[in-house]
Amino acid sequence: MEKTLTDFSGFWQRKETQVHLSSWIQSALEEDAATRDLTAALLKNGNESSRARAVIIAKAPGVLCGVEAVVQTLKALDPHLVIRHCAEDGSHVSVGEKVFEADSQAHLLLAGERTALNICGHLSGISTATAEMVSQAGSVSILDTRKTMPGIRRFQKHAVLVGGGVNHRFDLADFPMFKENHRALIQQERPELKQKPDAEMSWIRQRLLEEGYTGTIAIEVEDEASMRACLNEGIEIILVDNIPPAQLSEWLGRAKKDGLPVDASRLEASGGIDQGSLEEHASSGVGRISVGAITHSSPILDLSMSVEAISGNDLRSRRESGSPAAEAAGDTE
Structure with a gap:
């Protein structure tokens, strides 16, 4: 996995970004009735379901943006989410390449799957399209516009930066x-x-x-x-x-x-x-x-999430390894 751009001024760590991201995620989860999934009861044993591992892969080549939104979406459903792999903004991925991996309760991973993929796929699609245009344009700068979706402009414009583009004015007051x-x-x-x-x-x-x-x-x-x-x-x-x-x-x-x-x-x-x-x-x-x-109008970057149960042998092996991820996974069972 090649990463050509490394500094986006701590976009995801900014307080205003976190506030707007939380609002976007909560609105999306509520729209999807993520906490009322009718399949969840069949996956649970009491209040919890079995441990499972989610793996997101790229189904098309592109430039990633917004994997942090995947993390925060799944953490909104499970604060004890164990992250095993998380690609960074600006990473160039090929078909089949792993983007994200984490462990949680099976029903919670499935509840957040669509919201996580929708956000990350959309932002990565913008980054990918921008990168393609930047490559075509040579020394000429590629800029975005204010033709953005209401409420998520800051994220779409960040995706343009990740793809190597330049932000035009953010709003009418610039x-x-x-x-x-x-x-x-x-x-x-x-x-x-x-x-x-x-x-x-x-x-x-x-x-x-x-x-x-x-x-x-x-x-x-x-x-x-x-x-x-x-x-x-x-x-x-x-x-x-x-x-x-x-x-x-x-x-x-x-x-x-x-x-x-x-x-x-x-x-x-x-x-x-x-x-x-x-x-x-x-x-x-x-x-x-x-x-x-x-x-x-940028098409999404096609991403896919698989969710598989973690076997008892796998859990025991990770506990015996003494790794922080293994201990965290054991604590949440």
């Missing part, structure tokens, strides 16, 4: 982004700015300064004149939306010829970009590509 609707409303309110993109960009910056804002500004453009106006005004992020790569390349070529300050790191292609069109966009002259599909 920095102002003026998109098509914003610009249309401004022009309706101030007709003198219509058909005058240079004046419009200057007005936007000036009004923000009057409001006390001096940070990054992002503006979406869909025509060459607006792009040139943003270059002239020094707009920090210029989103060129829904423009064919060849056409964008021509725009940038003319801008350079005319001596405009063209900086690829400020130019971002967006709008329906997928793996099929990514390489063309990456060669158009931009330094950034934002892809909403990473978080809203």
Whole structure:
């Protein structure tokens, strides 16, 4: 198992992450009626069932993200869960490779199975899709968007980082982004700015300064004149939306010829970009590509959990070995 990325700033250890993860897991377990599983009675002997071992393997190659969510899901059902193997975020797995292994009561492992796999499979799918796009894009940065599922944005954006991507703004308060609707409303309110993109960009910056804002500004453009106006005004992020790569390349070529300050790191292609069109966009002259599909449409990474009873001989062998895992398993019987 190769792990190419090692530092994600302690994401899973952050207090806010733990609070939101606990809320996500509890909501999912309640939705699945995990504590009212009608099969549990057949597996129990009294209040407990036999000890069992859960093993999760990858059924497709990919980049893992969210195995910690598997741990916390199963711990929510069994605080005495004995973890035997747990892969880290950023690990590249192949088909059949073990991702996670733990011991608990059989009925509790089965109760948490679907929630654990749903969360980890979803986040790993985002990481895997991101990694594939990052590989295709070369030196061009791949960014996510705010097209995320309500309530789990922080986890989806973490998965993008794990896959080697870059997070765009987290929310509306990070920095102002003026998109098509914003610009249309401004022009309706101030007709003198219509058909005058240079004046419009200057007005936007000036009004923000009057409001006390001096940070990054992002503006979406869909025509060459607006792009040139943003270059002239020094707009920090210029989103060129829904423009064919060849056409964008021509725009940038003319801008350079005319001596405009063209900086690829400020130019971002967006709008329906997928793996099929990514390489063309990456060669158009931009330094950034934002892809909403990473978080809203990435297929899951297929993971599978097997649950098997632990034999008495296995339990005795582990106790005799004196390992912490063996003793912990014995304590919970």
